[in-house]
Amino acid sequence: MRLSRLKERLQHGADVCQITQQRIVELENVPDDRKRLRQFPTTEAASLLGVSESYLRQITKDGAEFTCGTVAGNNYRRTFSLKELHWVLAGLHEKTGDERYRRRRNDGEKLQVLAVANFKGGAAKTTTAVHLGQYLALRGYRVLLVDLDSQASLTSLFGLQPDTDVGPEETLYPVFRGEASDLKGCIRTTYWPRLDLVPANLSLGQAEFEMPVRAQREKNFAFWLVLREAIENSAEGYDVVVLDCPPSLGFMSINAIFAATGIIVPVPPSMIDFASTGQFFRMCSQVLDQVEEIDPNGKDIDFFKILIAKHSVTDQNQKQIIHLMAANFGDMLLQNPMAVTTALDAAGLRKRTYYEIDDQVGTRQSYLRGLSFLNAVNAEIEGVMLKTWGRQDTSRAANTAAGV
Ligand SMILES: Nc1ncnc2c1ncn2[C@@H]1O[C@H](COP(=O)(O)OP(=O)(O)O)[C@@H](O)[C@H]1O
Numbered sequence: 001m002r003l004s005r006l007k008e009r010l011q012h013g014a015d016v017c018q019i020t021q022q023r024i025v026e027l028e029n030v031p032d033d034r035k036r037l038r039q040f041p042t043t044e045a046a047s048l049l050g051v052s053e054s055y056l057r058q059i060t061k062d063g064a065e066f067t068c069g070t071v072a073g074n075n076y077r078r079t080f081s082l083k084e085l086h087w088v089l090a091g092l093h094e095k096t097g098d099e100r101y102r103r104r105r106n107d108g109e110k111l112q113v114l115a116v117a118n119f120k121g122g123a124a125k126t127t128t129a130v131h132l133g134q135y136l137a138l139r140g141y142r143v144l145l146v147d148l149d150s151q152a153s154l155t156s157l158f159g160l161q162p163d164t165d166v167g168p169e170e171t172l173y174p175v176f177r178g179e180a181s182d183l184k185g186c187i188r189t190t191y192w193p194r195l196d197l198v199p200a201n202l203s204l205g206q207a208e209f210e211m212p213v214r215a216q217r218e219k220n221f222a223f224w225l226v227l228r229e230a231i232e233n234s235a236e237g238y239d240v241v242v243l244d245c246p247p248s249l250g251f252m253s254i255n256a257i258f259a260a261t262g263i264i265v266p267v268p269p270s271m272i273d274f275a276s277t278g279q280f281f282r283m284c285s286q287v288l289d290q291v292e293e294i295d296p297n298g299k300d301i302d303f304f305k306i307l308i309a310k311h312s313v314t315d316q317n318q319k320q321i322i323h324l325m326a327a328n329f330g331d332m333l334l335q336n337p338m339a340v341t342t343a344l345d346a347a348g349l350r351k352r353t354y355y356e357i358d359d360q361v362g363t364r365q366s367y368l369r370g371l372s373f374l375n376a377v378n379a380e381i382e383g384v385m386l387k388t389w390g391r392q393d394t395s396r397a398a399n400t401a402a403g404v
């Protein structure tokens with residue numbers, strides 16, 4: 001094929017992809033052309049707050065202390081918006097003074113920067129990052145999700161089209177070029193209360209090319225600290241930053257590791273993923289060597305946790321790999337795996353997350369099963385996070401108490 005013809009066909013292909021993507025986003029965004037967050041039924045709301053269902057009913061019914069929610073259907077079930085849940089949470093904390101309801105960090109508690117990383121594409125990095133971010137926002141933390149991947153799948157899950165809705169200056173690009181020293185210019189609010197997003201697009205690929213040039217040209221340019229400093233300059237108002245890393249070792253990934261206080265590595269239990277994860281560990285250890293050398297006292301990584309992702313319970317081969325992982329990684333391995341869930345995959349195709357769908361996809365039972373896997377993983381990570389703040393892990397107790 002002549003090159004000019006190939007170029008034409010590729011251009012056409014690119015247009016088709018863009019138009020299709022646009023169509024999916026448009027369909028998801030009707031009726032008012034904006035993604036909106038669903039209501040939360042009492043069971044789920046109680047679990048997120050960490051109270052029993054009957055207590056939540058009692059305090060939110062008409063005329064009660066925290067009257068809120070919308071009564072729907074003829075059986076008088078109450079559903080809540082996330083804003084209402086955050087309001088009840090703050091009220092409960094004020095009333096009881098109970099630590100369990102304080103989902104904010106104190107002055108002495110440092111900002112958590114959690115990098116979700118692995119070189120392998122399709123390892124469930126974006127899936128893990130977005131659901132962790134949304135779970136923490138549901139629980140009441142103030143969360144910033146940062147898309148470091150030029151492919152921008154995290155960005156498009158928020159109903160944004162990376163190539164038309166996001167300009168290069170609205171991503172981390174200016175930060176990596178040295179034109180901005182904080183994230184103010186690229187943080188945007190989302191339709192999720194307490195969840196902000198730094199979107200990505202192809203310009204981050206451009207930044208990968210430009211960084212080595214900068215590193216050569218500018219003396220004393222600490223190319224590995226760019227993101228860490230920008231996050232430090234924008235930390236106020238957030239409890240957790242979640243970084244969704246690209247599937248490659250480049251400046252973005254190195255910056256993410258230098259910025260992180262915790263690293264989470266999703267690994268699907270297959271031989272191929274396992275082998276490439278080994279390479280990733282080797283690379284991480286080399287980067288950490290450099291961290292130590294450059295910054296012997298300044299930098300700590302509080303935790304490094306491996307998450308078994310896309311676990312298929314009935315797969316015998318997976319069982320063996322999981323045994324191997326358990327035997328070798330010890331407490332680096334999170335106890336709760338994330339199971340393969342068809343509803344999650346289907347939601348992703350519609351640019352939604354598991355927390356945004358209700359039980360319309362598949363059966364109610366399979367939806368709840370998926371949700372319990374997801375919540376168990378996220379609650380465990382929340383527990384690890386609380387520990388680094390020196391707090392008691394109340395997350396898991398709250399989740400089991402409410403039956404989720
Ligand atoms: N637990 C799961 N169950 C079903 N599908 C999953 C699960 N986790 C991830 N996926 C799917 O796998 C694909 C790759 O996941 P993604 O998070 O985009 O990986 P990465 O960011 O590492 O490239 C996506 O289509 C996603 O929907």
Ligand SMILES: [Mg+2]
Pocket residue numbers: 125126127149153154245
């Ligand atoms: Mg990804």
